[in-house]
Amino acid sequence: MGIELMSYLPEIILVSVIAVFMSISPGADFVMVTRNSIFHNRKAGLYSALGVSLAIWVHVAYSIAGLAIVISNSVVLFSIIKYFGAAYLIYIGWKTLRSGTDIDISETKDKKTLSNFSAFKVGFITNVLNPKTTLFFLSIFTQVVNPETPIILQLIYGAIISLAHLVWFSSVAVFLTHPALLKRFNDYKTTIERMVGAVLIGFGLKVASTSNS
Template identity: 30%
Template sequence: MDPWLLFIPACLALNLTPGPDIFFVLSQAFSERRYAGLWAALGLGLSYLGHTLLAVIGLSALIMQSATAFMVIKYLGAAYLLYLGWNSLRSASAMTLPQAQNSGSIGRIFYRGLMVGLLNPKVALFFLAFLPQFIRQESGAVPLQLLTLGLVFTLTATLCNGAYGLLGQRLKRALQGRTRASVMMNRLSGAIMMALGVRLIM
């Protein structure tokens, strides 16, 4: 199967599922400044790009030294995805909407989004675990594959976060009380991450 047929839907499902980054974007969108959520999403997007570059550099250096070590990283990544998926399934519950924040200037909002993403070690771990699952030796240079996958993930994540940011005010009204929808989205995200982990192990 073409890895892109699995990668694109996985990116969209994971990025559309309410999580810490979307909660952050919504907290900015609920503030009084117009387009605050969009600027927060752009800041997060730049942080994803930074994590992509770090993952490419680190994993590429590892591959050059030892193909076995890279396989170990892939299996550890699969185990991490299983762990994340299991936690998502266990904690699937109604989404608690964040409170509106005093967002400040556009530059401050963008910088805040950048720092929230860059300083989150879970994001770095996710990139190291997620991207290698879609690498194929027959598809060419591994660093280029990693970079392409990371850029596509960054683009889809930024678009999804930006959509939440732009629709923040409407989402605040629409999501309140819709317990079942939130539970199903969390379960979908958990199932996808676990399926990715099982797919590699099998």
């Protein structure tokens, strides 16, 4: 088993490196976690991070099942994912522009905010419908991972990618909800709200206009 594992070491290292860059690269997941952390609270950001992390397993599941190859060769299937993802980003962006949410500078403050489940759901759906994540998995499981790679090792790859996302986005949520930063954010609440909403809508439009080729 040790010799077998060593034979897959280059693949393990490459997937791990891709997982890190995959998680920290700017995109819809980052903006969504940022939005929920700043405009709601740290807990909302952390639950959104958890949603993103667990959504990774949806991509892992269809990749291991061999559907990654089907999706990569089907313009229709990829387009469905792409347009649903774009519509969701535009919807959340529009809601952010119109929300008028007060930035919570106290984690103990009693105020209306996202429930844990709602925060989790936003993170989960954003990642599941994120074409960028789909493309990452299509490239990993069709170009990097050998068809002969054992299923258990492919599951370990999934765990590595999921953990990388959880650590990164949890760190983002904790950093952005530092009291000193929240006080600054509160001074520019309206501007930040408009920027976040516009960025989400921009991501949605960019996703919708991206070529499938």
